[in-house]
């Protein structure tokens with residue numbers, strides 16, 4: 001059994017395939033957590049989860065690249081789609097309402113993304129402050145609702161760490177790209193790391209050899225980050241087995257063992 005701890009089957013890329021894809025995942029013992037990046041996609045994640053008795057869950061949050069500001073250069077998702085709409089502020093009341101549904105297992109994806117920062121020191125500082133402010137509001141909500149968090153951190157490990165270490169939350173650093181030294185401080189705080197198809201693009205073999213098995217989750221971040229050998233036009237949770245196999249090879253353990261341990265980690269974190 002696998003659980004995709006970070007999928008976006010809630011977005012329009014899957015509008016034509018979702019109704020067949022999800023039942024076929026479930027009958028192959030693959031469960032999914034669909035992750036929201038703004039109000040609309042968070043609501044969609046919940047609606048889709050509610051269509052199934054079990055095995056499909058939702059996470060609710062405002063992605064840092066979906067914050068509307070004078071500096072926003074790049075947004076998450078495709079132009080013209082509701083799922084990529086920018087939001088000027090974090091609408092706590094509305095998000096809380098969405099997150100109240102029983103299928104919601106986390107607040108996310110939320111965090112800090114300094115990759116697409118504006119030029120000029122004062123603009124940069126203002127941009128970071130805005131992201132930080134909305135990140136903190138969402139962490140408050142996670143604390144209040146007693147939910148784990150799904151963190152997006154790009155070019156921002158130091159600030160992400162500073163913010164998280166002031167709190168007592170549980171969570172996952174999704175799409176972890178880094179080395180042992182980047183990971184250790186987050187693991188020490190009790191966070192786990194989301195491993196996805198990025199391991200086929202960036203050489204993380206030494207890191208994967210080191211990282212303890214009880215500290216990682218599997219994710220696809222589909223429709224993005226398709227493993228090169230996956231035979232599908234866009235990525236989907238069926239590719240989890242390819243990622244698991246690579247981890248099994250590097251750690252010289254059996255793939256079923258990887259599957260078993262990681263499923264347990266995922267259930268533990270999200271209380272499912």
Ligand SMILES: [Zn+2]
Nearest residue numbers: 006035109221
């Ligand atoms: Zn994502």
